[in-house]
Amino acid sequence: MKKTATLIGIFICLLTYAQPIKKHIAIIPEPVSIKQGSGTFILPSSVMIEAGSQPALKQVIAVLKDRFSVATGRNVLVSTTAPNATIRLVLGKRKEDTIGEEGYHLLVNAKNIVITAEKPAGLFYGVQSLLQLFPKEIESKSLIKNVKWEAPVVEITDVPRFGWRGLMFDVSRHFFTKAEVKQFIDDMVRYKYNLLHLHLTDDEGWRIEIKGLPKLTEVGAWNVKKTGYFGTFSAPTPEEPNNYGGFYTQEDIKELVKYAKDRFVNILPEIDVPGHSLAAVVSYPELSCTPEANTYRVRSGEEIMDWSKGAPPIALVDNTLCPANEKVYEFLDKVMTQVAELFPFEYIHVGGDECPKNYWEKTEAIKQLMQREGLKNMEEVQSYFEKRLEKIVESKGKKFMGWDEILEGGLAPSAAVMSWRGMEGGIEAAKMKHDVVMSPTTFAYLDYMQSDPIMEPHIYASLRLNKAYTFEPVPDGVEAKYIKGGQANLWTEQVYNMRHQQYMTWPRGFAIAEALWSPKEKRNWNHFFARVEKHFERFDVAEMKYAPSVYDPIFTPSITAGNQLKIELGKEVEALTIHYSFDNSFPDKFYPTYTEPLIAPKDAVMLKVITYKDNKPVGRMIAMPLTELRSRVGKK
Ligand code: ACM
Secondary structure, X not given: OHHHHHHHHHHHHHXXXXXXXXXXXXXXXXXXXXXXXXXXXXXXXXXXXXXXXXXXXXXXXXXXXXXXXXXXXXXXXXXXXXXXXXXXXXXXXXXXXXXXXXXXXXXXXXXXXXXXXOOHHHHHHHHHHHHHHOOHXXXXXXXXXXXXXXXXXXXXXXXXXXXXXXXXXXXXXXXXXXXXXXXXXXXXXXXXXXEEEEEOEEOOEEOEOOOOXXXXXXXXXXXXXXXXXXXXXXXXXXXXXXXXXXOEOHHHHHHHHHHHHHOOOEEEEEEEEXXXXXXXXXXXXXXXXXXXXXXXXXXXXXXXXXXXXXXXXXXXXXXXXXXXXXXXXXXXXXXXXXXXXXXXXXXXXXXXXXXXXXXXXXXXXXXXHHHHHOOOOXXXXXXXXXXXXXHHHHHOOOEEEEEHHHHOOOOOOOOEEEEOOOOHHHHHHHHOOOOEEEOOHHHHEOOOXXXXXXXXXXXXXXXXXXXXXXXXXXXXXXXXXXXXXXXXXXXXXXXXXXXXXXXXXXXXXXXXXXXXXXXXXXXXXXXXXXXXXXHHHHHHHHOOOOOOHHHOOEEEXXXXXXXXXXXXXXXXXXXXXXXXEOOOOOOOOOOOEOOOOEEOOOOOOEEEEEEEEOOEEOOOOEEEEHHHHHHHOXXX
């Protein structure tokens, strides 16, 4: 009996060992189908890549070569015919099924890897997924020893849900160099974004050379460097030089367009008019309705608009182009001619957002325009402007796109709308059978704070990761065919450098990438967050920055009937434990664990909290003054 039991025990042990230990697959965005087999592929000491010689495959191969040699130290060779290739990149159909422009099949066997796609872009995305199957050390920029360079045996079939998977980068509020824009492109393609929206002009800087309009970049590209909270800066004094900023020459733009195209990214240029145009107005004051425009300077972050009465804002200086001035349309014709030549993408974005009307209201020429054209109000004046601009854009062979304000006063006939003030503008435009890109503040604004305002550089509002993850670009009651896709927008008022750019973009960029690529029915927060943490580890190796804000608790204060301060601590990640102190010392895991709302001791001044996961500190130490919490009671 004893012997039988022992034998059974041994058998169970053997079974357990014989079970393949499946490696956790953590691809972002989640692929359509993953069939994991048993076993692993082990990278040999010499890696042979077999790929066609098409120019479009150059970057696909370059990424593979780079990532499989730098960190691993492997010798990587490429050939057009290699019967025993380690990695084969195959252009064509694998079966009769269609996987379109960007889809791919990825097959990892114990012996080799095959990626098949109908188009080079698909192979590029297959490579991105493949890299995510290897250990995180593959992200290293230098050789790492003693890593088992293996990937799980798996078959992946993948196609994107939307063709428009955008990230907007505001290079006007703060200028980012050509090299930095290239880095932005390198980062976005890892997560299968395929559209870079460059916000090229605003009150703070005009960033693109236009031949024949030299002042746009001699004058309009430069302001005064200020540090602190943008929007509250002191106005520049005459002694402060306008020497902060920069612009892209037309050669730079061509280089960026090519760099992006090689990585299967289109660049959507935005020329933001008629509002947000101070840099253009300062360069050419005759484009303004306001004579004193010739005394203005490019904005350096001082207050410019009064929002206290809602939209449209009241401008404190006239930052608009004048719709009643024919010179404005001549100017825009010149600009759009060159923009259309430089950017092969089918759309030009013309802004249209947040245009103040208070200077127009005072302008005699605008009154005459209204009479002549039968325009009833200022929204119709803007609509008149947009319709004329649409004709200009279309005369250059391009399609016209603007922010959802272009709906006000009547939408130009074939305009596409980028919906930012929630989804409503997009819904209205789609119902009118116009194309729409959804980029609502509510889910997709990467400039918003990611956790408690006490921890983040201040900006208008907050957007936490779990909210971004619920972004659904196709609202109920709208025909899906009008929703081209979606986009996350990184405005850079408070973003001064690339490290902070990365902090703001990731991990919310993961969430939006998944909303735009992965099937809706595969959306699952817990599964997503498990993968996010794996990608945090990859970012650590790659020395890329990301926000750890998701680990910060959510503070909800209230006052009890006995006038005590009660504090509820919420969390985005269920598995966190929160430890706290009221005695000003620094909590760790040996401090009390939060289990129910706290009542602040009568004389306490500070609540300090830290979060742990799996026995390790993951959150930042937050020091929350209780006066701050009291001041928030009852406020949203
Ligand atoms: C915008 O955020 N003003 C489009």
